[in-house]
Amino acid sequence: MTAQNQSPTRGCPLTAGLRDEAMAYPFPGVHTLELEPEYGPLLQGDGLHRVTMPYGGRAWLATRYVHVRQVLADPRFSRALANHVEAPRLSSEVLPQTSMMAMDPPEHTRVRRALAQEFTSDRIELLRDRAERLVDSLLDTMTEAGRPADLLAHLAIPFPLLMVCELLGVPETDRDTFSELSAFLRSRGMPVERRLSARREFETYVEGLLVGTRIEPTGLLARLKTAHEHVDEGLSVQELIDVAIALLVGGVGSPSTLLASGVCMLLRRPDLVEALRADPRHVEATVEELLRLVPVGVGGGFMRVAKEAVRVGATLVRRGEAVLPAMTAANRDPEIFHDAHRLRPERKSSHRHLGLGHGAHHCIGAHLARVELQTAIGRLFHRLQGLRLAVPEPELRWHDGLVVRELKELPVTW
Numbered sequence: 209m210t211a212q213n214q215s216p217t218r219g220c221p222l223t224a225g226l227r228d229e230a231m232a233y234p235f236p237g238v239h240t241l242e243l244e245p246e247y248g249p250l251l252q253g254d255g256l257h258r259v260t261m262p263y264g265g266r267a268w269l270a271t272r273y274v275h276v277r278q279v280l281a282d283p284r285f286s287r288a289l290a291n292h293v294e295a296p297r298l299s300s301e302v303l304p305q306t307s308m309m310a311m312d313p314p315e316h317t318r319v320r321r322a323l324a325q326e327f328t329s330d331r332i333e334l335l336r337d338r339a340e341r342l343v344d345s346l347l348d349t350m351t352e353a354g355r356p357a358d359l360l361a362h363l364a365i366p367f368p369l370l371m372v373c374e375l376l377g378v379p380e381t382d383r384d385t386f387s388e389l390s391a392f393l394r395s396r397g398m399p400v401e402r403r404l405s406a407r408r409e410f411e412t413y414v415e416g417l418l419v420g421t422r423i424e425p426t427g428l429l430a431r432l433k434t435a436h437e438h439v440d441e442g443l444s445v446q447e448l449i450d451v452a453i454a455l456l457v458g459g460v461g462s463p464s465t466l467l468a469s470g471v472c473m474l475l476r477r478p479d480l481v482e483a484l485r486a487d488p489r490h491v492e493a494t495v496e497e498l499l500r501l502v503p504v505g506v507g508g509g510f511m512r513v514a515k516e517a518v519r520v521g522a523t524l525v526r527r528g529e530a531v532l533p534a535m536t537a538a539n540r541d542p543e544i545f546h547d548a549h550r551l552r553p554e555r556k557s558s559h560r561h562l563g564l565g566h567g568a569h570h571c572i573g574a575h576l577a578r579v580e581l582q583t584a585i586g587r588l589f590h591r592l593q594g595l596r597l598a599v600p601e602p603e604l605r606w607h608d609g610l611v612v613r614e615l616k617e618l619p620v621t622w
Contacts, residue, residue, distance in 0.1 A: 230266050233259035233532075234298065234507040238606050239613045241469055243503060243549070247271060247537045256523040256531065264296035267511065267530040268523065273562070275520050276508075276538035279531050281567035285512035288312045296530045298507050298611045300400050307450045309458075309510065309569070316568060322435065322443050323451065323572055326428050332575045335374060339583040342370050347591055356598035359618040360468050363584065368463040371580055372455050377427010378417070389413055390456050407453070414452045418445060459573055461612055462504050463580050468618050470498040470585065472604070473551055475597055480553065484589050491586045493553040495578060498585075500539045500561035501551055503613055508534035509565065535562040592622040 235244040256268040291310035303310040350362035436442035540548040564571040598619035605616040
């Protein structure tokens with residue numbers, strides 16, 4: 209999920225049929241850990257809701273769990289058709305057609321199949337020891353710098369970025385360059401033309417890695433490059449570049465937000481923190497509940513466009529109309545999750561959450577995200593006794609005008 213400034217809505221012929229009054233979306237105000245109050249009545253009833261998006265006009269908003277799950281899984285809803293300059297969307301960005309996130313089957317199936325073996329739980333588990341060493345090293349640096357410290361700058365941002373470097377096989381000598389280039393892609397408020405220029409710079413860098421000999425031979429890029437060179441169905445060079453960019457943007461932004469906001473939520477519950485310290489086996493269930501409850505985006509997930517008329521609950525979505533699946537809202541549907549707004553790791557239904565998506569576009573890096581969160585939260589609370597916010601929670605500052613709910617900093621002490 210990329211972060212962009214929002215701007216006035218532009219018209220969209222794809223959704224010209226949505227003529228009734230619509231709510232402006234995302235809902236106004238500062239986007240924090242809490243679900244906006246406007247969602248309350250939208251989690252009742254059996255229909256979708258009309259909204260006006262920052263770009264591209266009007267769409268349907270799905271909020272109920274059963275509706276969101278249907279939209280994510282139903283092949284009659286297209287990601288490719290939604291990745292269009294005239295389609296309703298949260299961001300000004302339109303992804304390249306070679307991006308897996310903008311594809312429908314069979315193209316999406318081909319690319320995902322090429323990547324699937326790289327993201328199996330067994331392969332990702334091989335990174336767990338390295339993840340623990342990275343977290344400990346980052347915490348060493350933070351504690352040596354003294355209190356208070358910005359947990360966002362010391363851990364929540366650099367840790368997932370370093371993990372992406374490990375996964376891709378970026379050489380140690382290139383990691384500063386990689387971080388600098390990636391910062392442009394993840395920057396806040398950059399003009400569209402500058403973002404496009406930054407993307408081209410990053411593409412050139414990744415292509416240089418692919419044609420050279422500097423990438424780590426055990427990394428994902430090296431293995432995909434070998435497949436490209438020896439297997440007819442391997443990914444093209446441009447698809448390999450898009451995979452690297454997708455992993456960078458999605459594999460840093462969302463985990464960073466999940467980690468920082470997840471720590472905030474846990475610090476509200478000293479009882480849960482003590483349980484984590486007393487028994488590390490609680491970490492896994494706690495992370496699943498955080499994946500359910502932490503709101504990563506200011507709105508729903510990636511837009512879909514109906515390829516034909518589809519009924520979703522009481523709403524008939526016509527061919528060409530766009531639907532936004534609000535996974536954050538669905539994860540707080542009281543019909544599925546009792547006491548839905550409360551962090552309860554003991555709940556039996558946490559595993560049903562949609563925090564990592566569902567269907568064909570279910571997050572391919574889901575296990576990597578779990579390993580990162582489990583490692584960072586487990587080591588953080590084990591090492592830093594008495595960890596707490598260095599300012600009252602209402603004084604935390606949040607970025608405005610983004611598609612992610614991102615803190616500007618997370619001051620902590622211990």
